[in-house]
Amino acid sequence: MAQIDTALLRTFVHLADSCSFSRTAEAIGRSQSAVSTQIRKLEDTLNVELFARDRRNVRLTPEGEKLLGYAEQILRLSDAMFERFRQPEVSGEVRFGSPEDFATHYLPEILAAFADAHPDVFLHVTCDLTLRLIEQQQAGTLDLIIIKQHPDAPALGAQPLWREALVWVGGGFLEPGMAMRDAAARFPHGRDYLPLVASPPPCVYxxxxxxxxxxxxxxxxSVYASPSFAGTVAAVRAGLGVTVLPASLVPEGLLAFGEQDQWPALQDAEISMVARATDLPAVDALAAFIRDRMTYRKNR
Structure with missing residues (x-):
């Protein structure tokens, strides 16, 4: 039976995410030719073409799309296995808080791997706005929180995890590449102002x-203020206005706009972690686990 090296799968996942041989090479600490060799070896092992390539673009083939889910699951289990046997066993409870969008898109994979590695740790997870998460932690009801913030105005004790590139997001009734002022005119009554959908202040987006x-x-x-990611997306889909989201979280069916489309440039947001001072090994274990996984995701 053929065997697949997890190093090949890790390179594959990096390339699938970045669509760049140079960025993948930098992330894994190898040369571009080594990346090409690894991808070719994986394709030969599976007898399929995983990427369609030309001089400018690298994109997954349908077979590559099928492999991606399997590869991510295998790597998650592999990482959890090594984490389980490398680290001393810990137990206890952790009260963890996170913004909804982070919890929806990033946490399931991370927490599942953590639970595999540390089955004796019981997690209590709260989803809320960043300001409320900070307030709850300062009140002593949360041990560890993930927050969204301005990089130039960090919360006390915040440890940066990664920067998020932000984009303007509008509904499907707009056209790809449409300039901002043209988009504003598409809303009811031919507006000369932009209707904005966003979370209530304070919100970094x-x-x-x-x-x-x-x-x-x-x-x-401001035409619609929703504290939830789902509410914001629903309002944009309904054509009430436009919003700002991380480029990686733009839902299917909505359009992203940027400087290339004559929309004003957006500064990045920062995702950070804040841990309450504690001597609980379970809290330290989850903090280290999240930091490692987010560093891996950032480098992908």
Missing amino acids: RSRAIEALDADGMEWT
């Missing part, structure tokens, strides 16, 4: 949007 619009001299009005 909201403030980044307002900063960019004010700097550009574009009039705007």
Whole structure:
């Protein structure tokens, strides 16, 4: 029976995420030719073509799309196995808090791997706005939190995990590449201002949007304020306005816009972790686990 080296799968997942041989080579500490060799070896082992390549683009083939889910699951289990046997066993409870979008898109995989590695740790997970998470931690009801913040105004004790590139997001009734002022005119009554959908303040995505619009001299009005990621997306799908989201979290069916489309540039947001001072090994274990997984994701 053929065997597949997990190093090949890790390189494959890096390349599938970055669509760049140079960035993949930098992330795994190998040369571009070594990356090409690993991908070719994986393709030969499976007898399929995983990537369609030309001079400018690298993209997954249908067979590559099928492999990606398997590869990510195998790597998660592999990492959990090594974590389980490398680290001393810990037990206890951890009260963990996270923003909804992070919890929905990143946490399931991370927490599943952590549970595999540390089955005697019991997690209590709370999803809320960043400000409320900070308040709960300061009140002593949360041990560890993930927050979204301005990189130039970090919360006390925050440990940066990675930066998020933000984009403008609009509904499908807009056209790809449409300029901002043309998009504004598509909303009811031919508006000369931009209708904005965002979480209530303080929200780093909201403030980044307002900063960019004010700097550009574009009039705007808040038409819908939702504390949840799902509520924000629903309002944009309904055509109420546009919002700002991380580029990696733009839902299917919505359009992303940037400087190349004549929309004002958005500053990054920062995802950070704040751990309450404690001597509980379970809290330290989860903090280290999240830090390692987010560093891996950032480098992908």
